Amino acid sequence: AQSVAQPEDQVNVAEGNPLTVKCTYSVSGNPYLFWYVQYPNRGLQFLLKYITGDNLVKGSYGFEAEFNKSQTSFHLKKPSALVSDSALYFCAVDGREQAGTALIFGKGTTLSVSS
């Protein structure tokens, strides 16, 4: 069965420093991986996805993610964090290859960027 894990409930970083939000996955077959961001009391916003091709995927708001097949990871990164990046981040794997499934989300990681 497809699954993703986000090992950190919270990540704290100072503004201007690089940030990493971790995600590992477990899939059978080719992984289709996604990152979403959620601001308080809002819906989820799509950041980026990995389908195939380059292992470094660039997305919205200066975020990027690195796909690592050997480590089964898809960590979200940003070179210089902003206070406005503070939000809840979700990693997801696509389960729609199988009937009766949809995107499967991790439990989320709260990113807190301090000024």
Next chain:
Amino acid sequence: SQTIHQWPATLVQPVGSPLSLECTVEGTSNPNLYWYRQAAGRGLQLLFYSVGIGQISSEVPQNLSASRPQDRQFILSSKKLLLSDSGFYLCAWDFGPATGELFFGEGSRLTVL
């Protein structure tokens, strides 16, 4: 462009009362539609999905039901709410399969007292 609307945005209901949350998508046809629930501001649980009018699949047994009376309309209902139904409900759509991202509505916060 496509847009997705959910309403109401906030709802406070007593235990045992009925529920109806509505979701509509504009600017597209024959989308896949999904209802997720987010409890305590954390993980997302898929409740229902639909690939067409009248076609509903349920992921977990629960006190809720879903219907799709029109191509771009998805309704989440309950006849009698439980305290445990409280949460943030998110509607989403996509074209599927496999490679496309989900597009989410702004959510409906339900508090059952």
